[in-house]
Amino acid sequence: MSWIDIGHIDDVPLRGARLVKTHVGCVAVFRTDEAEVFAASNTCPHKKGPLSEGIVHGHKVTCPLHNWVFDLNTGEAQGADDGRISTYPVRLEDGRILLDGAAVSRRSAA
Numbered sequence: 650m651s652w653i654d655i656g657h658i659d660d661v662p663l664r665g666a667r668l669v670k671t672h673v674g675c676v677a678v679f680r681t682d683e684a685e686v687f688a689a690s691n692t693c694p695h696k697k698g699p700l701s702e703g704i705v706h707g708h709k710v711t712c713p714l715h716n717w718v719f720d721l722n723t724g725e726a727q728g729a730d731d732g733r734i735s736t737y738p739v740r741l742e743d744g745r746i747l748l749d750g751a752a753v754s755r756r757s758a759a
Contacts, residue, residue, distance in 0.1 A: 650738065652747040658686065661746070666701040666710070671753050676737060677701035678746060679721055681708055687721035688737040688748055695732060 661667040661680040668691060669676045677691040677700050687708070691701050698714035708721045718727045719734050726732025735756045738749035 650749045651751040652740070653750040655746050655748050658684065658741060658744050658746055661686065664705045666703070666705060668699075668701045669748065671750075673753060673756070675701075676748065676753060677710075678739065678748070679705050679710055681705060681721065684741060686739050686741065686746055688739040689719070689721060689724060690734040690736075692734070693717055693719075693732075694726075694734065700734065 655669050658680065661678055663680055666677045666679045669678055675691040676688050679687045681687065691699055693700055693712040693714065695712065695717050696714045698712040700710050700712060702713045704711040709718050710721060711718050717732055720727060724734045724736040737752045740747050
């Protein structure tokens with residue numbers, strides 16, 4: 650894995666998100682708890698809604714356009730017939746958020 654430092658955990662609001670621009674598109678970084686973050690595609694597959702502007706609850710995010718709910722662990726849409734977002738490995742180290750750049754490069758995050 651190729652870890653990229655994308656900022657301090659305090660840069661992401663609690664139960665909120667931050668958008669990270671990469672060479673393959675935008676990745677949303679979600680903070681679900683004091684010391685818990687997830688990274689996923691920023692684009693809802695339904696109507697292309699910006700997930701970083703959605704509502705973060707538990708380990709889920711709700712799309713701001715049409716209320717599709719995605720599990721941040723798996724990327725699976727809940728209650729939708731076929732919906733999935735890409736998720737990316739992320740970890741915390743001394744308060745810094747590290748994103749797996751190799752995983753982002755392998756998939757389209759747009």
